[in-house]
Amino acid sequence: MKYLIVGLGNIGTDYHHTRHNIGFDVADAFAAKHGALFRSDRLADVAEIKWKGRILVVIKPTTYMNLSGKAVKYWMDKEKIPVENTLVILDELALPLEAIRLRPGGSDAGHNGLKSIQESIGTNQYPRLRFGIGNDFPKGRQVDYVLGRWTAKEEPVVQQKIDKCTEVIESFASIGLQRSMNNYNNLTFPL
Template sequence: MKYLIVGLGNIGTEYENTRHNIGFDVVDVFVKKHGGTFKSERLADVAECKWKGRVFVVIKPTTYMNLSGKAVKYWMDKEKIPLENIFVILDDLALPLEKVRIRPGGSDAGHNGLTSIQELLGTNQYPRLRFGVGNNFPKGKQVEFVLGKWSGEEWPIVLEKMNKSVEIIESFGTIGIERTMNKYN
């Protein structure tokens, strides 16, 4: 069984440890836990991890968020991974910081990374993990908020949720999206 695990984010040091890059951060923790290393390849930084008889091809698109679909489509086709074995990890303003939400598909909810993936795959029916980043920002300051760094009081919650997200990825690969949703949502 082969899976494509996609962490959404933006490349460049100015985006490191920002709310919008939580997808990159989660897959970094996953790959480190499973002894993999990322290499720069076509359209993404890529790592391959094996765990419990499964192969996880993990990507961090280097296309910037708004063109994430190009990397997802390329690696899905290259590795011959079916749509139901793709798992996208992203930030979500609509969820409080304490929450994660697993879904088998659905709307892009205005998230440019999901919009790009949906356009290139021709469907919105692919599994995803939405990592709540909260919405504690003044009106008109959404961009500054999502591209902002985590605060000191947020960081312990973020670390705990990143570890839980790694468990969710493992669960997705072993028991599937429906049972993972029942266990973690």
């Protein structure tokens, strides 16, 4: 049983630990929890984790967000991982910071990483873990907000959610999407 875990983000220190890079942060935390190290490979930094009879291939695309689909498609094909065993982790403006949501698919909602993945794999029906980042920004400042860093007040909640997301990934790979959705989609992480 093989799974592809995709943390979305942008490479480079300018983007490190920004809201838009939360997928990278979750991927890093998941790899660290399992003692795995990332190596640079084709279109992504890659870590392989063997866990409970499963192989989890964790990638952080090095293509920049807008071309994430190239990396996802390449690694799905290379590792022969079906779309239902692929989990994409991303930042979500439409969810408050207190929430995470596991979904079987859906629209890209203007998220360039999801748009690229949908174009590359030919479907919007792939599992995703949406990490709520809230939308507390003045009109016209969405880009600054998304590419901005967490506030001191947000940091503890963000860390708590990152830890919980590593658990969600394990759940996805062990009991499946539907049961994991039932277990995690109603959690709240108060500020």
